[in-house]
Amino acid sequence: MSHTKYLIVGCSHAGLTAMETIRLQDSEGAITMVTREETLPYSPTILPYFIAGQVPQEQIFLRDQAYFDKLNVTLLKGAAVVGADSAAKTIRLASGDEIHYEKLLLATGAGATVPPFPGIENVRYQVVRDLNDALKLRETMNQAKSAIVIGAGLIAMHSAENLAHAGLKVSMVVRRKVSLFAYFDVAAAGLIEKIFEDNGVHIATGSGVAKISPSDGGRCVVTLESGEDLTGDVLLLAAGVRPRIEYLEGSGIETDAGILVDNSMRTSAADIWAAGDVAQAPQFFEPGKTVNATLPNAVTQGRVAGMDMVSDPAFKPYSGSSGLNTFNFFGHHAFSVGLATIAEPTEDIEVNTTLLPSGLRYQKLVFQKDRLVGVSAINAALDPGIMRELIRRQTDLGAIKEKFVSAPLETGRLLMSKLWR
Amino acid sequence: MDKSYHTIAFYPQKCNGCNDCIxxxxxxxxxxVSPAHSRIAIVKDSEDGSFGLALCRQCGEPRCVMDCPAGALSKNEDTGVIQWEETKCVNCQLCTLACSYAGITYNPVTRKVMKCDMCGGDPACAKVCGRGALExxxxxxxxxxxGDMEDLFVPGISACLGCNSELLIRHTLRRIGPETVVATPPGCVAGVGSVGVNGFTATKTPVFHPLLxxxxxMLAGARRYYNRIGRDITMLAFGGDGGTADVGFQSLSGAAERGEQMIYICIDNEGYMNTGVQRSSxxxxxxxxxxxxxxxxxxGKTQDAKPMPVLMMMHNCAYVATASTAFMEDYYAKLDKAVAAAKHGMAYIHVFSPCPTGWRFPPAMLIEIARKGVETNTVPLWEYINDGNEFHFTHSVDNPLPVQEFLSLIGKYRHLDADQIDHIQKMNKRRIEMLKMFSEQEERRAS
Structure with missing residues (x-):
């Protein structure tokens, strides 16, 4: 059995960030990273771009082998973890090998959810969670003329756009009234959907899937609850993700939807941390824990976990999960941070919305008393990172709130220029 | 040891919002010239007229790099610059969400992100800024x-919090190295333990404690001994202003006139700070x-300070310079010249040395005061090289800040009335005019 001081399972953003954070403080302690992937680490976020042919395969990797060698980190590829024993401090790989650790980080990510649609077992469908999925999808796409995408999140939208770029006729199935409901309100989502429609992507909203059935030539038919039939050569499921936690059965580590962690990313078991898409962590705006499967969140959590694992004196606890993402589509750009979907003001919530549909521009600022709590924007000149930081720091805008509303770009920059230390 | 990197500094108080940098x-x-393409942005606060900066900080732990799904951003280990590779970028803009300072932004014209690359080591913004707001x-x-050289001064000495002398001694000994004999007459430098506490000295070189x-x-004698036995050992004095300009002056003047081989550093904190803050010359x-x-x-004091460095120049020392710890590159360059000059004569460096304890200011303000002293022309930085009779300023004395910007930071000047401030401003001007005569003479000779 091999032994390592730090063992990191999973090699995407959370795992990598944790490793780099540990190395800043401990330049010698043995670090082993294991990944079920056969390749160097890559980001699931790159896959829709890879599908569209925007990035060649050799360019999708985040780090090369020389990088791990230089940092003296052992990278075990093709090594899926099948079990963990928190008492003996070991993990078991599919190969049967065991690794003994002193400190363990679980960053195993999330897999695609496959909802139990009636008839799903009779058709061929695709997902995009890892490189193999993406390679399979590219192959299928090459012989296809049309595609159906089920889902309303960013992966669904990104994939739909990239399938359209590849020349396919794309239809989307969105069960809710609008897409991207986690990030945008109805007005903003409507604007985005219009841009998709203008670019030839059909979006069927407000109706779930009634059944899925095979059609001739390997095609499939998706019948909606509304009665509408959609036919496509490719069926892509992008209906959400599910933390990969099956291997933890019997390990004694507490799980819910994901691995339950506290604000230090510690799990219920001693010397075991979890971060990224697999973790279910405290929230920023309200009590309770949630899985936040976004890239920036994975990096934040990976950094917190790494700092705690190495007892970094600069450690600061995780400030909590909240929505945040950027979205670039058909030459337009959008982002959303915090409580950006609140549509109506309440007693202490103020909503300031600017909508210029002609210019395809939208901007929404949400305040709780004198603090910014949410921003969403489409084609607006704003700095997403500054908005995010003002929300995270709960900066009291007080006297300059009006100025901020009238000139959020300049005022935000000025504030961060002054607050930056 | 990790590497340290060049940087672009912003001094908002010097900015007038001209946008030349943009x-x-x-x-x-x-x-x-469209500002849409600028990687640097200056924003004005309409309330107080101050300016803010949005520019890449070239972070040590860059969040944009960590958040890039395409590996398009990386930190160059040699230059410290965060590099953006256009061919790898997929335009997801997650980097713009990662940066808290608008250091990487979306350009709506090119429809791509952009960020500062420090112009490959010669940033155009700093070059064009005539006011020194960007440097x-x-x-x-x-x-x-x-940084990797041994610090020849031990930790745990008993200097006051924020002591300029301690900083100066650590830097100086690093540069000059262990083949040195150090003399520290009575004063702060000796008092903090450099010459011994309970039988141990704080310097890792031979050190002795002459009289004031x-x-x-004494250094002259020691050097002559080493010359006789054929060893090239540097003689180094860290004297206070009292031990240099007051009671120690006759021996210094004599050694300078004889051209004794040594580096004499006067740490001028403008008074007897370790014995209860008495006035000196x-x-x-x-x-x-x-x-x-x-x-x-x-x-307060009714006389002007003795112009000690000018007096030493008049002694025909091999090398004379003034220095401030806010300008360390300048100081190191001068130390190099002093080391060379002390092979054949006296090198005298007069270091402006603000003292938090005796001058009444918070320790954290030390370097800022050391900087403002220079920028208001209260302490002009210059050097004189006897060999060739060269005199030149090493920091521009044109367009100084008003002297109040220096005086107002310091408790010992709190009581000054308008006439007194006026007097100080006039004396600063006169000092520059006098020094400029040496400088002009040099220019005339050169042309």
Whole structure:
């Protein structure tokens, strides 16, 4: 059995960030990273771009082998973890090998959810969670003329756009009234959907899937609850993700939807941390824990976990999960941070919305008393990172709130220029 | 040891919002002057008229790099610059969400992100800024060059919090190295433990404690001994202003006149700080000390400070310079010349040395005060090289800040009235005019 001081399972953003954070403080302690992937680490976020042919395969990797060698980190590829024993401090790989650790980080990510649609077992469908999925999808796409995408999140939208770029006729199935409901309100989502429609992507909203059935030539038919039939050569499921936690059965580590962690990313078991898409962590705006499967969140959590694992004196606890993402589509750009979907003001919530549909521009600022709590924007000149930081720091805008509303770009920059230390 | 990097510093108080930097940035990157293409942005606070900066900080733990799904951003280990590779970028803009300072932004014209690349080591924004609001700082080179050298001054000495002398001694000994004999006459430097506490010295070189009166003559003798036995050992004095300009002056003057081989560093904190803040001959006009009190009659010192470095220049020393710890690159360059000059004669460096304890200011303000002293022309930085009779300023004395910007930071000047401030401003001007005569003479000779 091999032994390592730090063992990191999973090699995407959370795992990598944790490793780099540990190395800043401990330049010698043995670090082993294991990944079920056969390749160097890559980001699931790159896959829709890879599908569209925007990035060649050799360019999708985040780090090369020389990088791990230089940092003296052992990278075990093709090594899926099948079990963990928190008492003996070991993990078991599919190969049967065991690794003994002193400190363990679980960053195993999330897999695609496959909802139990009636008839799903009779058709061929695709997902995009890892490189193999993406390679399979590219192959299928090459012989296809049309595609159906089920889902309303960013992966669904990104994939739909990239399938359209590849020349396919794309239809989307969105069960809710609008897409991207986690990030945008109805007005903003409507604007985005219009841009998709203008670019030839059909979006069927407000109706779930009634059944899925095979059609001739390997095609499939998706019948909606509304009665509408959609036919496509490719069926892509992008209906959400599910933390990969099956291997933890019997390990004694507490799980819910994901691995339950506290604000230090510690799990219920001693010397075991979890971060990224697999973790279910405290929230920023309200009590309770949630899985936040976004890239920036994975990096934040990976950094917190790494700092705690190495007892970094600069450690600061995780400030909590909240929505945040950027979205670039058909030459337009959008982002959303915090409580950006609140549509109506309440007693202490103020909503300031600017909508210029002609210019395809939208901007929404949400305040709780004198603090910014949410921003969403489409084609607006704003700095997403500054908005995010003002929300995270709960900066009291007080006297300059009006100025901020009238000139959020300049005022935000000025504030961060002054607050930056 | 990790590497330290060059950086672009912003001094908001010097900015007037002319936007030259923005145009220069856009032009060098795209050939156009549209601010849309600028990687640097200056924003004005309409309330108080101050300015803020949005520019890449080239972070040590860059969040944009960590958040990039495409590996398009990386930190260059040699230059410290966060590099953006256009061919790898998928335009997801997650980096713009990662940066808290608008250091990487979306350009709606090119429809791509953009960020500062420091123009490959010659930033156009800093070059074009005529007011010094943006400055390209290369002082990290000192750290890279000398940071690994042994600190020859032990930790745990008993200097006051924020002591300029301690900082200065650590830097100086690093540069000059262990083949040195150090003399520290009575004063703060000796008092903090450099010459011994309970039988141990704080310097890792030979050190001795001359009388207040004879530092230069004792070093002269020691050097002559080493010359006789054929060893090239540097003689180094860290004297206070009292041990240098007051009671120690006759031995220093004599050694300078004889051209004794040594580096004499005067750490001028403008008074007797370790014995209760008494005035010395270098205490400036108007300053409060315990012997130039502020009351109903007296308003601080009534005489001007002795122009010690000029006096030493008049002794035909091999090398004379003034220095400030806010300008360390300048100091290191001068130390190099002093080391060379002390092979054949006396090198004298007069270091402006603000003292938090005796001058009444918070320790954290030390370097800022050391900087403002220079920028208001209270302490002009210059050097004189005897071999060739060269005199030149090493920091521009044109367009100084008003002297109040220096005086107002310091408790010992708090009581000054308008006439006194006016006097100080006039004396600063006169000092520059006098020094410029040496400088002009040099120019005339050169032309």
């Amino acid at each position: 145009e220069a940035c856009a032009r060098i990157n795209t050939g156009e 390209y700082l290369t002082s990290s080179d000192l750290y890279d060059k000398w 009166t004879n530092t230069a003559s 270098t205490t400036p006009y108007g300053a409060w000390t315990s012997t130039t009190p502020v009351g109903s009659v007296l308003r």
